Amino acid sequence: MIFVCMKPFVLKIGGEAGYGIMSAGLVVAKIASRSGYYTFDYSEYPSLVRGGHNVMQVAISEGPVLAPYMHTDFLVALNQDTLHQHQHEVIGGGSILFDSAMNMSVKNVAKGVHIFDVPIHEIATRVGGSLIMKNTAALGAVLSILGGSIDDLCKMIKEEFRDKHESVSKRNIAVARAAYQYVQERHFDKLDPFLKQKRVRKEKIVVTANEAIALGSIAAGMQFAAIYPMTPTSAILHTLAPHQEKFGYIYKQPEDEISALNMAIGASFAGVRSLVATSGGGFCLMTEAYGLAGITETPVVIIEGMRGAPATGLPTWTEQGDLLFTLYAHQGDFPRIILAPGDVEESFHMTMQAFNLAEKYQTPVLLLVDKHICESHMSVEPFEYKKYSIERGNFVKTKRVNYKRYAVTASGISPRSIPGVGNHFVVNSDEHDEVGYSEESSENRIEQMNKRMRKLLTCEKEDMEKPRVYGSTKADITIISWGSNKGAILEALQHCKNVNFVHVTWMNPFPTRALNNILKKAKKVLLVECNYSGQFGKLLKEKTGFTPHDTLLKYDGRPIFPEEIIQKIQSLLDS
Amino acid sequence: MSKKKLQPKQYLTGAALSTPKPCTWCPGCGDFGIWSAFRAACMQEKWDNKNTALVAGIGCHGHIINFVKITAFEGLHGRALPVASGLKMANHDLNVFVFTGDGDSLSEGGNHFIHAARRNQNLTVILHDNALYALTTGQASPRTPKGQVTKSTPGGNIDDPLHPLRLALSAGATFLAREYSGNVESLKEIIIEANKHEGFSVIQVMQPCVSFNKVYTHRFFQENIYKLPEDYDPTDTFSAYQKTFEWDYKKIPVGILYQEKRKSYEAQLPVISKKTLVKQPVKKKTITSLYKKFI
Numbered sequence: 001m002i003f004v005c006m007k008p009f010v011l012k013i014g015g016e017a018g019y020g021i022m023s024a025g026l027v028v029a030k031i032a033s034r035s036g037y038y039t040f041d042y043s044e045y046p047s048l049v050r051g052g053h054n055v056m057q058v059a060i061s062e063g064p065v066l067a068p069y070m071h072t073d074f075l076v077a078l079n080q081d082t083l084h085q086h087q088h089e090v091i092g093g094g095s096i097l098f099d100s101a102m103n104m105s106v107k108n109v110a111k112g113v114h115i116f117d118v119p120i121h122e123i124a125t126r127v128g129g130s131l132i133m134k135n136t137a138a139l140g141a142v143l144s145i146l147g148g149s150i151d152d153l154c155k156m157i158k159e160e161f162r163d164k165h166e167s168v169s170k171r172n173i174a175v176a177r178a179a180y181q182y183v184q185e186r187h188f189d190k191l192d193p194f195l196k197q198k199r200v201r202k203e204k205i206v207v208t209a210n211e212a213i214a215l216g217s218i219a220a221g222m223q224f225a226a227i228y229p230m231t232p233t234s235a236i237l238h239t240l241a242p243h244q245e246k247f248g249y250i251y252k253q254p255e256d257e258i259s260a261l262n263m264a265i266g267a268s269f270a271g272v273r274s275l276v277a278t279s280g281g282g283f284c285l286m287t288e289a290y291g292l293a294g295i296t297e298t299p300v301v302i303i304e305g306m307r308g309a310p311a312t313g314l315p316t317w318t319e320q321g322d323l324l325f326t327l328y329a330h331q332g333d334f335p336r337i338i339l340a341p342g343d344v345e346e347s348f349h350m351t352m353q354a355f356n357l358a359e360k361y362q363t364p365v366l367l368l369v370d371k372h373i374c375e376s377h378m379s380v381e382p383f384e385y386k387k388y389s390i391e392r393g394n395f396v397k398t399k400r401v402n403y404k405r406y407a408v409t410a411s412g413i414s415p416r417s418i419p420g421v422g423n424h425f426v427v428n429s430d431e432h433d434e435v436g437y438s439e440e441s442s443e444n445r446i447e448q449m450n451k452r453m454r455k456l457l458t459c460e461k462e463d464m465e466k467p468r469v470y471g472s473t474k475a476d477i478t479i480i481s482w483g484s485n486k487g488a489i490l491e492a493l494q495h496c497k498n499v500n501f502v503h504v505t506w507m508n509p510f511p512t513r514a515l516n517n518i519l520k521k522a523k524k525v526l527l528v529e530c531n532y533s534g535q536f537g538k539l540l541k542e543k544t545g546f547t548p549h550d551t552l553l554k555y556d557g558r559p560i561f562p563e564e565i566i567q568k569i570q571s572l573l574d575s
Numbered sequence: 576m577s578k579k580k581l582q583p584k585q586y587l588t589g590a591a592l593s594t595p596k597p598c599t600w601c602p603g604c605g606d607f608g609i610w611s612a613f614r615a616a617c618m619q620e621k622w623d624n625k626n627t628a629l630v631a632g633i634g635c636h637g638h639i640i641n642f643v644k645i646t647a648f649e650g651l652h653g654r655a656l657p658v659a660s661g662l663k664m665a666n667h668d669l670n671v672f673v674f675t676g677d678g679d680s681l682s683e684g685g686n687h688f689i690h691a692a693r694r695n696q697n698l699t700v701i702l703h704d705n706a707l708y709a710l711t712t713g714q715a716s717p718r719t720p721k722g723q724v725t726k727s728t729p730g731g732n733i734d735d736p737l738h739p740l741r742l743a744l745s746a747g748a749t750f751l752a753r754e755y756s757g758n759v760e761s762l763k764e765i766i767i768e769a770n771k772h773e774g775f776s777v778i779q780v781m782q783p784c785v786s787f788n789k790v791y792t793h794r795f796f797q798e799n800i801y802k803l804p805e806d807y808d809p810t811d812t813f814s815a816y817q818k819t820f821e822w823d824y825k826k827i828p829v830g831i832l833y834q835e836k837r838k839s840y841e842a843q844l845p846v847i848s849k850k851t852l853v854k855q856p857v858k859k860k861t862i863t864s865l866y867k868k869f870i
Contacts, residue, residue: 034870205869215865221857224665243865245845248855250664255690259657262650262687266630266661269648270669271853274661292651382866390859418853419628419646419662420669426640427648429633437596437641438649 008040008061009194010069012086013138015078018050020135023160025056026206026377027139031152032060033206033379036198040487041377042068042559047231047315053081060195066343066487068376070563074146076138078120080104095190097141099134114190116145118183128175136172140179147193150180205382209347209373213277213303214239215383216351221390222301223249223272226260231315232371233277233305257282261289265298269427271418273355277303280322281312287329290364294334296427297406297414297452299358299365299393301351306370308557317557318371320483321531324538326366327508333449335412335456337365338507342486344378346505352388357463360393361455362416368507370530372559373484397421404434408447412454456509464506466514471500477572478502478522480548482536485528485560492565499569504536512543519546526572527551530560592617596641605782605793608756609703610639612763613672617645620767627670630659632679635710635784636703639674653683656691659698660840666853667841670770673700677718678708681737685717688739692746695774697839701766702739702777703756705784706791713787723790741819743777744812744833750776751815751833755796756783758829768831774839781827796827803830810834 011028015021022043029039040059046052057072059065072089075082077098083106090096092112098104100117109115118141124133136157143150154173161169183191207215214236217225227237240251250267254260257278264274278286283304293300306322308314326338337357341347347369354365396403396415399422407414414434417423426436431448433439470490476498479489482505489501502518504511519525527537527548532555540546552568554560592614600606616622627645631637633652640647650658659673680688680702691698706718707725714727717737724731740751750772754762762780769776781800783793807830808814815833841847 030870203870205866207869211869215862218865219860219862221859223852223855223857224661226661246864247860248846248852250844250846250852252664254657255686258654259660259687259690262654262657263661263664265650266648266658266663267665267852268661269658270628270662270665272665273857288651289654292654296648296650382863385859388859390857392857418666420625420666420853422624424624424644424646426646428640429650436647437594438638 007069007071008059008065009073010057010059010071011074011076011142012055012057012072012089013076013078014053014055014082014086015134017045017048017052017054019078019132021054021078022056024135024139025058027153027156028142029058029377029379030156030206031143031148032058032195033204034152034201035149035195036201037061037195038064038204039206039377039379040065040067042372043375045316053085055082055086065491066378067491067562068559070561076142077104078134078138095145097138097145116141116183116187116190118179120179123179123182124175127178128171130171133172133175136175137179140176141183143195144180144183145187145191146195147191148195149197150177202381204379206377206379207344208235208375208377209341209344209369210235210305210375211239212344212348212383213351213367213369216348217275217301217355218243218247218249219383219385220352220355220388221273222275222355224252224264224267225249225275225277226252226254226263227277228254228257228260228282230279230282232307232374233279233303235375236277236303257285258288261286261293261300261302264300265289265293265296268298268300269418273359274299275301275303277305279305279307280309280325283322283326283329290336291330291332291334292429293364294330294336294452295429295431297362297416298427299362301354301358302364302366304366304368305374306368314557316371318484318559319531319555319557320370320529321535321555323368323507323531323535326368327539333453335361335363335452336508337361337363337459338368339365340368340483340505340507342483342503342505343373344380345383347373348383349385350505352385356391357459359395360391360463361413361459362393363455368483370484396423399423405436406432406434406448406451408434408451411458412451413458414451460509464509464511466511467502467504467518469500469502469518472498473500473521475500476523477569478519478525479528479565480504480519480525480540481528482507485530488560488562489528489565491562492569495562495566496569507539510539510543515540516544516546519544524549524572526568528560528565530554589614589618591623592644594642594644598642599638600635601786603785603793604635605705605756605780605784606635606639606703608759608762609701609780609782610642612759612766613639613701614643615759615763616766617643619763620770622670626668627672628662629672629674630655630662631674632676632684633710634676634679634703634708636674636676636679653679654687655679656684656687656698656700660691660696663696663698663841664844664847664852666851667697667847668851671698672770673698675700675702677702677704677706677739678716681717681739681742689742689746692743692748692775692777694840695747695749695837697773697775697841699766699769699776700778702779703782704739704779705782705788706736707784707788709784709787720790738819738822739779740777740832741816743775744816744819747775748777749774749835749837750831752777752831753779753781753829755781755800755829757793757797761829765831772834773842774837799825800827800829801825803828803832
């Protein structure tokens with residue numbers, strides 16, 4: 001047996017946009033997490049506010065769950081469209097809950113699927129007085145079927161509507177309880193106490209990479225963030241904006257992304273830790289200031305959350321198509337550090353690390369994430385960062401005789417000073433001499449270019465991390481991948497023997513030597529990534545000369561699922 | 576004896592502001608007047624590396640950062656304002672001067688100009704207006720008059736020019752002035768006033784390009800500007816708006832056209848109400864209190 005079945009329980013809730021589908025899914029995830037389970041949720045939605053089809057899946061498991069799956073154990077359909085699109089995904093022994101007050105029909109489902117008819121619409125309007133409470137009614141019914149805690153749900157409703165009139169939470173609670181009771185009475189013979197509270201419950205948080213990045217920024221002492229709203233990273237600004245006074249930072253919504261990065265550079269020039277976040281389209285506008293940060297040696301952290309591209313592309317779907325863009329964006333050469341975290345945990349820690357790297361190397365540090373991890377919640381234990389210390393690098397805060405901002409050094413790192421302390425220097429986008437005055441001589445150009453680029457060599461020696469290898473060193477198949485594919489691959493690994501996985505997080509500088517060592521021992525290498533042209537494969541080829549034996553590329557806007565990886569491995573083993 | 580006693584008390588001298596870099600503007604360039612006026616203002620007001628920073632865009636104007644010994648950031652074409660805004664938000668104790676050109680701030684950086692004015696960022700913008708692109712050897716700019724022949728408009732410019740002060744006024748700037756670069760003493764006073772003003776200050780400096788602009792010459796401005804009368808009331812928005820329409824022979828007003836008392840952007844940021852951002856130490860933060868939302 002190659003495959004061992006240990007899949008998580010997958011609940012999928014779908015309905016019309018504007019009816020709180022996503023928040024209902026998140027409530028299920030939080031209740032499961034509070035009850036002692038691990039969760040991973042994944043949402044699909046079109047780029048509009050009302051009327052389209054929204055669907056969210058919550059994978060629930062006893063142990064950590066790292067990716068969404070293709071199958072569904074429990075489908076909650078608030079409209080007919082959800083049934084049309086997803087009822088075939090429900091596996092035998094699974095369940096479908098549908099709104100019996102909505103004239104919906106369930107057809108063509110697998111054998112042994114339990115059907116729960118619940119008049120959601122009717123309960124919401126009769127008990128709550130509003131259709132908008134449909135999602136609350138659905139939640140009451142879901143918890144009733146799965147044996148989840150209705151008290152937890154009522155508590156969460158109170159928390160959610162804390163700022164609203166008391167009657168709002170009261171009516172919602174009444175709706176939840178009514179739906180819960182309805183199911184207890186009508187479907188008492190089909191209930192499965194799957195979500196019953198576990199005795200030992202570790203404290204966990206249910207967060208997305210967007211939220212982890214925002215939290216990591218705050219923890220790392222970020223002081224200035226300029227973020228223009230753009231899917232899929234807007235939640236970073238939503239998380240940052242409310243806490244400015246408490247944590248002592250400024251969040252500014254600028255007029256465009258050009259301004260965003262220039263503002264962050266200006267703030268960093270003044271001496272504060274600065275951040276910007278955007279998606280590929282916004283980063284197109286930032287490319288100009290990306291190189292400005294490079295030549296002026298101004299530290300800045302850039303978050304780039306990829307989505308289906310080019311142009312407006314697939315605004316609310318995922319892709320990993322900006323790797324080569326961020327690696328080569330802007331004219332000419334300048335040192336850039338590019339990191340690609342693979343999950344919530346890595347997003348948090350690499351954000352914190354990015355602030356230190358940016359200040360140490362006085363250069364832009366870019367974190368490459370994607371819609372999939374930016375917007376998928378994962379339950380994790382609260383972040384542990386005791387070992388982290390803020391390192392501001394070679395920072396001159398007092399007046400110094402004969403101070404030179406761009407002094408040529410062996411490491412490439414020069415002493416950075418700030419306006420107001422009495423040192424005179426020019427931070428110059430023109431090629432400049434050691435003080436910063438514009439200087440176009442041949443000797444100076446070579447010296448300054450070499451100095452800047454030397455920082456990457458220093459970084460390679462002092463900070464670059466080796467790729468992590470998961471699974472046995474002796475494997476028949478080695479998967480090489482990066483970014484958000486990590487979760488699905490690790491899930492797949494649990495179902496396969498003799499397969500290991502190389503997870504690369506440093507895109508620039510690149511761990512060439514470490515990868516050469518790993519790859520020369522590998523029997524058969526499979527490249528997995530979510531873009532059309534195999535961009536990481538190209539980078540790997542450029543740096544190591546190595547070509548993977550096979551590739552699994554996906555570019556339909558959906559993340560790669562564990563099942564797809566398992567299937568690919570099976571076909572490789574069969575061939 | 577200690578050397579300290581022998582040193583003169585710290586008065587800023589011209590020498591203290593000088594850099595080793597030779598000036599690269601064309602002989603007769605209007606930028607010399609701006610340079611002189613700015614240096615004179617620095618000396619009078621003791622603006623130095625402890626209290627002042629400069630931000631410049633790209634164009635002939637931007638070279639000024641090589642000739643004034645005050646810490647400066649020379650950024651990208653059109654992007655001086657966002658850099659200056661970030662700088663000022665992070666350290667509002669600094670006097671921040673933005674040197675920009677008409678192409679820099681009105682064409683490439685038009686969006687930033689409007690929004691920095693709207694936010695009333697506490698910055699002093701010195702707009703070197705030579706009504707064309709000089710560093711790229713003489714193409715039309717948003718300030719080039721209709722009909723003017725330039726390298727990019729060989730048949731005569733068919734675009735109408737932009738009026739930066741009218742634009743700034745309607746966008747929300749709270750201090751507007753105009754001066755001819757040859758009036759060094761008056762320009763110096765205006766620069767000082769603009770810096771004292773809390774909010775977004777724009778000084779349009781008519782700066783003849785002797786190499787490429789044969790229309791807006793020194794002589795043209797010397798003959799056609801007039802000083803706003805003593806009894807002119809710069810707090811009246813409507814008369815200021817009317818003044819921005821005056822651009823005729825013998826009828827180009829110079830002086831402070833508009834001044835309004837309104838809170839600057841920086842004054843409305845609670846985080847920096849007591850201390851500048853840069854003076855608040857960078858610390859590792861405990862985020863446990865933020866977890867509540869995620870449980």
